[in-house]
Amino acid sequence: MATISTPRYLLDQAKRRLTPTPVTIPGMGAIEKRLLDREWDQFPLAPAPAGSDLKPISGDGGLPVLGHMIEMFRGGPDFVLHTYRKYGPLHYVFSPVLPAVLALGPDATQAVFSNRNKDFSQRAWDPVIGPFFEGGLMLRDFDDHMFHRRIMQEAFTRSRLSGYVSHIDAVSSRVLANDWVANDKRFLFYPAIKELTLDIASVVFMGHEPGKDRELVTTVNRAFTTTTRAGNAIVRKPVPPLSWWRGIKARETLENYFNARIGDKRAGDASDMFSVLCRAEDEDGQRFTDEDIVSHMIFLMMAAHDTSTSTMTTMAYHLAANPEWQERCRDESARIGDGPLDFESLEKLETYDLVINECLRMVTPLPFNFRQAVRDTELLGYFIPAGTNVMTWPSINHRLEELWTEPDKFDPLRFAEPRNEHKQHRYAFAPFGGGAHKCIGMVFGQLEIKTVMHRLLRRYRLELPHPGYKPTYDYGGMPVPVDGMPIVLRPL
CATH class of the missing domain: 1.10.630.10 (Cytochrome P450)
Incomplete structure (x- = not known):
């Protein structure tokens, strides 16, 4: 099994993940708020190979049939940021439309985008836009x-x-x-x-x-x-x-x-x-x-x-x-x-x-990108079975308080000297x-x-x-x- 070498994220996020940041989604109604606050039953995606020290990824299916489509369509990055704070960098969504591991945060983004061992393919885009943009550069591999x-x-x-x-x-x-x-x-x-x-x-x-x-x-x-x-x-x-x-x-x-x-x-x-x-x-x-x-x-x-x-x-x-x-x-x-x-x-x-x-x-x-594991592999110490869709959200990296000063504020000077906040991590801004x-x-x-x-x-x-x-x-x-x-x- 190929192993992806990834840098460790040096900033301390443990406290944030134990106490998720409250999320306010513009236009969010009572139904969406109850969905965000709900504690979903967690299930492992797949057991790690016998004898390995890799951890299994857990996830949930959301509502029957709908999954998390309501939160995703209404909240977009706000919902995904909430997921990152609540569950950490890897969380499996048992979606009826496109089940995928959410690979969140700058370390996960870097590991997937760098794709050093060519473990991740662009073919995850096929069910999303394949019939319309087949042959385009984004749908080609390696x-x-x-x-x-x-x-x-x-x-x-x-x-x-x-x-x-x-x-x-x-x-x-x-x-x-x-x-x-x-x-x-x-x-x-x-x-x-x-x-x-x-x-x-x-x-x-x-x-x-x-x-x-x-x-x-x-x-x-x-x-x-x-x-x-x-x-x-x-x-x-x-x-x-x-x-x-x-x-x-x-x-x-x-x-x-x-x-x-x-x-x-x-x-x-x-x-x-x-x-x-x-x-x-x-x-x-x-x-x-x-x-x-x-x-x-x-x-x-x-x-x-x-x-x-x-x-x-x-x-x-x-x-x-x-x-x-x-x-x-x-x-x-x-x-x-x-x-x-x-x-x-x-x-x-x-x-x-x-x-x-x-x-x-x-x-x-x-705001997001799709990949698909072409073989059994690992990501940030977790087991990813072959054929698993992996969905990165670089846009939530753009909203992390660990990387950006007052991230919800419009402040173009954050990109200028001497602040250069976009250089806090290679994938702070992507x-x-x-x-x-x-x-x-x-x-x-x-x-x-x-x-x-x-x-x-x-x-x-x-x-x-x-x-x-x-x-x-x-x-x-x-x-x-x-x-x-x-x-x-x-x-x-």
């Missing part, structure tokens, strides 16, 4: 993953990223000038920024002309949205007209779209990401097949626009709620001015970096994952967010819809504000 990542890296070099900035800027400038109307009424930020990031993706990723082919762009964007939402389906069978079935049909629409254009993209010299992937090759001259390109494009489009949408939505709220930070960002933008943006000018927006990191910490776009599967597009995402928010703050002042407003989130997948995140836009 040598196959590295082969595809090396070729794909050609699309994310500094020179390529520099070329994307002008396209991002052109789309965002046009949309903010023509489509976003400032008034005293509430502007629903989340759906508006989601539409904008999809428009950006259609230009940068697929090579559409800005402002043209609206009907085609709308069709493709709608298919991406349908495919992404299908991963949250309760009924996970292709039964028409339910969302799982609609997601599979939307995937077929996207496959037909990309397949019909691969030949022209290979023969041309365009600089959009679709074209780059069609021509990219590794040091041995190996290229992607047509099937590979289609799968990668579908996954990249989903990953790129959803994470940026989430981060900019969080950013809009916190800048509206903390006008002093909004003015600091605006002052920094004023030094760059309204001229064309490039990689170098965006690097000067250092205050934006602090704010982006703090928003990623407070509302992590992908919004982009880690190890071999760390997000390949994280720099692209930061450039996109800076570009859009720079243009937004040059035109508008962001205000809350009313004093004391706080959003609540649906945690069925990526965190989504249930009210669309109303923000008031005031022209400068």
Whole structure:
């Protein structure tokens, strides 16, 4: 049996685990509170091998049929943080939907993400998003993953990223000038920024002309949205007209779209990401097949626009709620001015970096990750049987008082010298994952967010819809504000 060597977490957490921190979930009703307070019967996942000194993992099944879905969907990271405080870093959830070991805290995150002995596979994602994003980089393992990542890296070099900035800027400038109307009424930020990031993706990723082919762009964007939402389906069978079935049909629409254009993209010299992937090759001259390109494009489009949408939505709220930070960002933008943006000018927006990191910490776009044990192994001294799903939650590391000063407070300076709170542990801050599967597009995402928010703050002042407003989130997948995140836009 393989053994994972993990560093010991040096901070004393024993007292915290013996006296769990009370959890308040926004919008939590009496039912959810009773579920959190309930002492569930504990069962071992599996006995440790005879003669080993490994400990068995215990867990519970929650409610009959529903398991812990109510707490998970309503509370998300708050519920998982409560579980960590109550049971420690490893707890098995006998879920009827996706049973898994919750591997919680920075040590468990590091052990799973580093995956030194290749004990954990990405195939745990299959029942979650497999039918819609099969062949995407996140669903590939080990040598196959590295082969595809090396070729794909050609699309994310500094020179390529520099070329994307002008396209991002052109789309965002046009949309903010023509489509976003400032008034005293509430502007629903989340759906508006989601539409904008999809428009950006259609230009940068697929090579559409800005402002043209609206009907085609709308069709493709709608298919991406349908495919992404299908991963949250309760009924996970292709039964028409339910969302799982609609997601599979939307995937077929996207496959037909990309397949019909691969030949022209290979023969041309365009600089959009679709074209780059069609021509990219590794040091041995190996290229992607047509099937590979289609799968990668579908996954990249989903990953790129959803994470940026989430981060900019969080950013809009916190800048509206903390006008002093909004003015600091605006002052920094004023030094760059309204001229064309490039990689170098965006690097000067250092205050934006602090704010982006703090928003990623407070509302992590992908709060959890799945893995699956490919063989009997161990994790932090506990026995993990082959085939066990392991679910990490890096987002709760972002909320630990052992690592962060007042973690529920918006405080971007925690990422600056001399505090550097994100360096307390290698996985204290991991919004982009880690190890071999760390997000390949994280720099692209930061450039996109800076570009859009720079243009937004040059035109508008962001205000809350009313004093004391706080959003609540649906945690069925990526965190989504249930009210669309109303923000008031005031022209400068």
